[in-house]
Amino acid sequence: MDSRSFLCAVLIALCATVSNGGEASQAIEAIRAVGPKGEGHMQASRAAVELSNASLGDLTLILQGMDGANPLATNWLRVAAEAVAGRALDQGQDLPVAQLESFALDRSHSPRPRRLAYELIVRVDESAPDRLMPQMLDDTSLELRRDAVQRVLDAAEIAEGERALALYSQALHAARDLDQLKTCFEVLEKLDSKVNIAEHMGFVTKWHLIAPFDNTAGKGYEAVYPPEHEIDLAAEYDGKEQKVRWVEAASDDPYGIVDLATTLSKFKGAVCYATTEISSPAAQTVDFRLGCINACKLWVNGDLIDSHEVYHAGMEVDQYIAPVELKAGTNRVLLKVCQNEQEESWAQRWQFQLRVTDALGGAARVKVVSQ
Amino acid sequence: MHAVGRLFLALTLATFCASIGRADWRQFRGGASSAIADQLKLPEDWESSQRWKVDLPGRGPSSPIVVDGRVIVTCSSGPKQDRLHVVCFSEDDGQQLWHRQVWATGRTFCHPSSSIAAPTPASDGKRVFAFFSSNDLLSLDLDGNLQWYRGLTYDYPHAGNDVGMSSSPLVVGDRVVVQVENQGDSFAAGLDVETGETRWRIDRDRRASWSSPVLLPAESSSAYAVLLQAPGGLTAIDSRDGKELWSVETECPAIPSATARKDLIVFASGGALALRPNAGGEPERIWQAAKLSIGSASPVLYQDNAYVLNSAGVLKCGSLADGDVLWELRLKGRFWATPIVCSNGLLCVNSDGLLQIVSRGDKPKVDQTYDIGEVIQGTPAVSNGAIFLRSDAHLWKFSSN
Structure with missing residues (x-):
């Protein structure tokens, strides 16, 4: 040519x-x-x-x-x-x-x-x-980050002593997937370096609870009870069967699970409200990541940010994710958890867990305000 | 005859021969959703009948389908099961022909025993409609080229079930019918096979259901009535516009699907409930048999009998005349897969991967077993004298030919 x-x-x-x-x-x-x-x-x-x-x-x-x-x-x-x-x-x-x-x-x-x-x-x-x-250990792609973390975990598994501790610690701070985090938590505990899981993952563990309000035939999901109008922790209201008032509750579950059936009682056809305050050092966008096996509604600063009228179809960490604009200072959180009247053994759980994270799932820079 | 005419005739004949030379298995439980493959003689020696075994890129209780020499399987993978796969293999040698992936746009939580690739794909012979528990629906041509794609949870954000969903799509004429029944946005819809656009959508009871839509066969070739089984009963709708044709209110288990032929519909309700279709509308109740309890696997209707597996793994044969139990046989294990009627017996695959071949007739027995050794939840596919099985990790072809 x-x-x-x-x-x-x-x-x-x-x-x-x-x-x-x-x-x-x-x-x-x-x-x-x-x-x-x-x-x-x-x-x-x-x-x-x-x-x-x-x-x-x-x-x-x-x-x-x-x-x-x-x-x-x-x-x-x-x-x-x-x-x-x-x-x-x-x-x-x-x-x-x-x-x-x-x-x-x-x-x-x-x-x-x-x-x-x-x-x-x-x-x-x-x-x-x-x-x-x-x-890619700190990558914004969680899929790429996962593979990078896995390589560190693989190296840690065959390492010993201080080297193993350093690698597992490195993996812990990079990991965002629950299975990899659990591996880190388990091994670090064995290496005498136990992690505060709830704190590391941003679970909210301090709450005030009030229950039961009526959820007979599921009507409580749409009903508006007093806590939806005001949060007065000293107040007393007419409940489903008797007067009800707020009680303090702190979860010691590593994954922040609040078990209402054991903390309160095995109420059926009942609504519970849970509230807490979260302090943010600045205005910021965070994820509210809720796990709940019952029908639920979530408000932040009075705004309804998430709702699911689903009963007993599983509960998982990060089951429902909603982005929220926090203001600088104190932010009021209100959660409504509705238990229905199913009698099957698998339909008795009345639980929730909530964590506040950044968009990638790392604990957000916030603090739960003790009341 | 003119040369062009002869060429045209030859091409037409060749196309016709090719089309009848291949027997497709295009949807959950095969043609007519019947799970009948009575031309197939099951192998006597399964070990030597394994033609090929290939790796799969992810998990899935969905069944394989076979279309024009291609075996198509769906899978899901990843820590959140949010990577969705459609994989196509050569029916002849198991060579992978193509592999397409998308990210789930709907919910991907599910019971550990299931996965997001629970619905079995369906095909109209030209396209594959791959549906997932996350309500992602892909239409691909047989070479893997995307024709259209829908994320139905993107459209209806509360459509989902964190136990997982499993209803398989059904192709009827120019509609793909999907049944998305759950406690949130619960609906059934008919999508255009060409474009994926929604032609109709109907609200359904907000109760979880895992059953698949089933075509009610008609005397003419233009059947259009689709049966939707749900906890509150069985409803027939017109696949062209979604309008209700008739409904039978009765409590139903939410997992198995109905089985229908021109003269009879059998579905799980108080055991088994049989209806006689009526061209004029409402079907006639024929019998209800409490002893023909139907577990997770769907009923099979063959000749004068119904075959059902209950939740304890007992296979029962009932008379289609009156629902009386003719015999029962306890099998090993528990079952998700629907039994397949073959010429020399019923192929029953339990969830531990144990194949149990049961002789039909008055004195049934397990003639033969073969242990795959892996969890199998999907109903086998049958095509061209071969059986296709899939686990969470592998796809097999068995054939004695």
Whole structure:
């Protein structure tokens, strides 16, 4: 091929790439426009088919398209990226590892496309975890962070003495997934370095409780009892069966579980209110992460932030997550926990647990105010 | 004949032969949701009949489906079970053809024995509709290209059950019917198979249900009535617009699904309840048999008999004429998987992965057992003389051919 022919070929290839890139950008925009209840679906469906057939050169463009996209669009784009990468690998093409690595390490991109970039790298480069993971122990992608923590835990498992203690401590402060945290808690206790789990995870353990109000036939969930109007810890109200007043309760459960059936009584068809105050050093956005096996409502500073009319369908740490704007100073928390009248043995629990965290699940900079 | 005409005829014949050469198993319990594969002769030597075994990327009680030479399985993985997988393998050799993943947009808490990949995918022969307990629903073509995707919890934030949900989607004509019944946003919906857009949505009782929608077969090929079993009874709806056709109010267990054929519907209620469909509307109650108690596995109707597994693992055969128990046989273990009717017996797979092949007839017995050695909750799939089983870690093909 002479130089003129070569130049022409390069120009044609460049034009083709730009053209395809333009089409890919339009397709990405169409997909990013998808919304709830099928909004934008017709356009996105056509774009998805088009994008799945995009060239390998468009792969990073698709990843960039996932930045800031809503969870639905993120998934549409992920599958398209997988189709493009998978086809390229089947055809013996090399993935653009350097570009992908740069993308994966750049925390200005959204966590999910960064994770996808990492997974694509690992498909073709077995050495990538050794190279990349040490930089990801404090990553904003919880999936990348998890893998980084796991490497520390694996190293800790075969280490001894002070080295093991240091590695488990390092893992403890980086870990956000409950299973990895539990591993750290258990081993550190054996190494005479017991962790205050409730404090480490940000569980609220000090409460005032008042019960029972009436929840016969589930009517208490919507009923508005006095604590929803005012919090007066000295007040006395008409309860379901008798006068009721606030009592102090402190959970000594490591995961902050407040067991109302044992702390109060095994009331059925009953509503309990729990309240506490949280002090924040500054205005900040935090997560309120609630676990509750009963129907529940949660207010912060008088605003209803979460509600679930679900009975006995499981209780987990971080079962319900709601972001909340805390004000500087004292913030009032009110929780309503409704027990129903089911008689089955598995329907007797009346419990909750609440923790206050940052967006990644680390304990928030707040303090429970003792009253 | 003109050359072009001959070519067209040849292509048509080739396509036809190809289509009848492959027997698909496109949904939970196979065609007609019947769990009947009476052309299949089960292997006598399972060990040597294993054709292939492949790793899966995650857990799942969902069943495999088989479409046009592809075996498709759903899985979930990760500490929060929030990574959802759709994996496609070659039916012939188990080679992975494609693997697609999304992040769950709905709730992913569930009972430890289940996973988010509990619903079995469904197919219309051109597309795969992969549904998950998180209410994420993907439509992929048979080459793994995304056609559309919905996150129904994103639309209805309180649609979920932290025990997990398991209702499998059903394809009827140009609708994918999903049954999302729970204590929060409880509904059934019909989505357009082409675009994924919601064509109809109906509110359902706010009580948890794990049952799957079932097509009521009709005399014509254009059946459209779909049966929705829920704790409060059995309802028939029109798959085209979601309108109720009829309803039978009765207390039902919330896990097994109904089984229907043109002349009979059997579902769990006070044991087993049998209805005779009526083209004019309300079905006729035929019998209710307290002794035909139905556990988690769904009932199987074959010829003149019903086969049910109760919650203690006792297999019972009942007469479809009156519901009388004809025989019963205690099997080992407990069952999630629905038994499969095969030519030489009933294939019953318990949740410990023990295959028990039960002879049919007046004096049933366990003819043969084979221990897979892994937890199996999904009903087996059967296609082209082969059986496909999946655990939380593996997918197997067994065939004596």
